Amino acid sequence: MKQIRSSSDLAINGAPPAFAEPLHVGHPNIGNRAAFMQRVGEILDSSRLTNNGRMVQEFERRIAEYLGVKHCVAMCNGTIALEIAIRALGLGGEVIVPSWTFIATAHALYWQGITPVFADIDPTTHNLDPVAVRRMITPRTTGIIGVHLWGRAAPIEELQAIADEHELKLLFDAAHAFGSTYRGQMIGAFGACEVLSFHATKAFNTMEGGAVVTNDDELAEAMRLMRNFGFAGYDNVIYPGTNGKMIEVCAAMGLANLESFDHVVQANRRPYEAYRAAFADIPGLSILGYDQACRNSYHYVVLEVDERFPVTRDQIVAALHAENVLARKYFWPGCHAMLPYRNLVPNAASWLTATRLTANRVIVLPSGPTVQSDDVQTIVALLLQLAASRWCQ
Numbered sequence: 001m002k003q004i005r006s007s008s009d010l011a012i013n014g015a016p017p018a019f020a021e022p023l024h025v026g027h028p029n030i031g032n033r034a035a036f037m038q039r040v041g042e043i044l045d046s047s048r049l050t051n052n053g054r055m056v057q058e059f060e061r062r063i064a065e066y067l068g069v070k071h072c073v074a075m076c077n078g079t080i081a082l083e084i085a086i087r088a089l090g091l092g093g094e095v096i097v098p099s100w101t102f103i104a105t106a107h108a109l110y111w112q113g114i115t116p117v118f119a120d121i122d123p124t125t126h127n128l129d130p131v132a133v134r135r136m137i138t139p140r141t142t143g144i145i146g147v148h149l150w151g152r153a154a155p156i157e158e159l160q161a162i163a164d165e166h167e168l169k170l171l172f173d174a175a176h177a178f179g180s181t182y183r184g185q186m187i188g189a190f191g192a193c194e195v196l197s198f199h200a201t202k203a204f205n206t207m208e209g210g211a212v213v214t215n216d217d218e219l220a221e222a223m224r225l226m227r228n229f230g231f232a233g234y235d236n237v238i239y240p241g242t243n244g245k246m247i248e249v250c251a252a253m254g255l256a257n258l259e260s261f262d263h264v265v266q267a268n269r270r271p272y273e274a275y276r277a278a279f280a281d282i283p284g285l286s287i288l289g290y291d292q293a294c295r296n297s298y299h300y301v302v303l304e305v306d307e308r309f310p311v312t313r314d315q316i317v318a319a320l321h322a323e324n325v326l327a328r329k330y331f332w333p334g335c336h337a338m339l340p341y342r343n344l345v346p347n348a349a350s351w352l353t354a355t356r357l358t359a360n361r362v363i364v365l366p367s368g369p370t371v372q373s374d375d376v377q378t379i380v381a382l383l384l385q386l387a388a389s390r391w392c393q
């Protein structure tokens with residue numbers, strides 16, 4: 001472990017990096033390998049590799065059960081799951097989304113000729129601000145996509161009230177929220193449907209994968225059709241569908257990982273609490289809190305840097321990368337500032353005040369079960385040394 005006593009111990013000043021191997025945000029959680037390999041063996045023996053095989057069916061059953069929802073429609077990834085949900089709900093025209101999200105939320109609309117309309121967030125929760133959502137409604141609005149960012153529930157009731165009042169469809173991008181709860185209920189059954197991502201970098205992963213979960217029988221049926229080219233039986237296509245199917249090996253990974261998910265959540269909490277305690281008394285640095293009344297996977301450790309800290313967010317990220325700490329600026333600069341949206345709505349920044357403020361403050365730190373408390377202490381020491389040396393200059 002590198003000792004950090006002075007600025008000459010920092011890698012940006014020529015010292016060796018603190019970590020020999022990179023420390024990632026989103027290091028994949030790999031659960032019970034033996035259980036996974038056993039299932040892979042069964043798949044190979046059965047020679048059913050994809051197209052709604054036994055593993056996918058079992059996976060869908062188990063996820064629906066875990067989340068307490070009627071239907072889980074498994075897909076090849078979260079982006080396709082979003083696209084299919086949007087299409088199955090019949091959205092068109094304009095749909096209101098936060099800009100402060102992963103680009104896939106906006107792309108899933110744009111890809112289908114729908115205009116994403118960016119509404120501002122509440123800077124204390126990083127989720128959509130219902131007042132800002134109301135402001136963006138026009139006669140062309142057909143829906144709202146709330147994002148449960150960092151696994152924190154979006155303002156579900158307020159968004160549902162707006163949707164009901166204006167006869168809009170409401171769905172949730174729950175890519176970060178597997179296993180989260182809102183008012184004692186699992187995320188999964190809110191809105192018309194909720195969309196999950198099981199990407200390798202998520203707390204719960206199927207390598208690549210996603211799903212739409214819903215209590216709506218008809219919607220689930222439509223999505224099952226859409227993810228399989230629109231086939232309603234052999235030789236009978238009744239809809240211009242796509243290929244959104246999850247493969248058997250991914251479902252097997254999910255089934256194996258589901259067994260250890262609660263353990264992952266417990267293990268995630270250790271680095272999260274260690275970071276939170278370490279930064280508690282440092283002016284200008286704070287870790288985004290999670291509501292103690294709700295469950296969260298503690299997968300994302302979101303550090304906010306404000307002007308009271310003597311080093312900028314970007315300088316911190318550069319210094320951490322030199323140490324092999326691959327912290328991320330998720331989701332800077334916001335969807336509105338990326339192509340094609342930057343050209344489509346060049347003035348969006350003028351109403352996205354909280355989004356811009358937040359985007360310039362955030363660093364997501366490496367965490368998860370593989371990050372040890374010594375690692376956290378080293379990262380904290382690096383930041384303090386960085387501040388001390390800049391402070392002296």
Ligand code: T4K
Nearest residue numbers: 024025026027028077078079102104173175197198199200
């Ligand atoms: N909605 C929201 C709100 C989302 O956050 C996402 C995805 C989606 C929708 C769409 O769901 P998917 O279609 O992806 O299922 C990553 C993920 O690719 C993406 O799934 C995720 N959100 C987003 C937040 O992060 P990148 O480009 O930043 O990931 P990448 O490749 O840089 O990986 C992060 C780090 O993890 C790397 O530095 C290395 C490490 N890593 C990564 C992979 C894939 C590993 O150690 N092993 C691996 O297999 O987007």
